[in-house]
Amino acid sequence: MWRKSRQIFNLKELAKITQSHGVNPISAFPSLFVPSSDNPLGALKYSILLLSHEASECYVFGEFQSCVLTCGAIIERILKLEYLEKNQKMPDDREWTLGRCLYKLNWSGTRITQEIVELGKQILDPRNSRAHALLEHSDPQLSIMGGQERGIEVLSSGHCLIEPYRGEAKMLIETTFKILALLYIKES
Numbered sequence: 320m321w322r323k324s325r326q327i328f329n330l331k332e333l334a335k336i337t338q339s340h341g342v343n344p345i346s347a348f349p350s351l352f353v354p355s356s357d358n359p360l361g362a363l364k365y366s367i368l369l370l371s372h373e374a375s376e377c378y379v380f381g382e383f384q385s386c387v388l389t390c391g392a393i394i395e396r397i398l399k400l401e402y403l404e405k406n407q408k409m410p411d412d413r414e415w416t417l418g419r420c421l422y423k424l425n426w427s428g429t430r431i432t433q434e435i436v437e438l439g440k441q442i443l444d445p446r447n448s449r450a451h452a453l454l455e456h457s458d459p460q461l462s463i464m465g466g467q468e469r470g471i472e473v474l475s476s477g478h479c480l481i482e483p484y485r486g487e488a489k490m491l492i493e494t495t496f497k498i499l500a501l502l503y504i505k506e507s
Contacts, residue, residue: 326379326380326381332489336492336493338500344371345372347499347503348499352364360403363399363400367393367397367499371499373389378489383483383488384449384484387487387488390492391442391450395420398424399420401426401431402420402426402431405428410424417443417446420439421443445487445490446491449484465483468485468486468490469483
């Protein structure tokens, strides 16, 4: 019973955090909806849309590590999409990870502003911590406990709900949807 009420709580929180964009990304970001395309940019747009929906589901269902990882993937794909739309190809054959995109690409002439780069940098460390087991190496006990920002709720005397990485997921999904809104919000 607690699980259902917690998921409803998470859904309400998500709607507030993302200003309802996370609840239905297709209607919020219609420019990303490309149902069929042989074009890599179209496929990249659609993958961003699908991942934004997946990040929302992860948050609602309390899969906070997955939410963190998914948000990092969304931002990496957004950066690649925006760079490719202007330049048609990446600068070289190297792997363009989230960090490299944020720190090494020239964003002049693209829709990526300094504000978006700074927001992306906020995602980098928590995402890298989960993707590359950095916390497990630097602070194993904190990792086992669910990170610095884990959620803890007392359900009753002697019973607690501990939600590993909840705080990180909340910050990342908020930042991710802020970036999505800055770039792709449906114009009224």
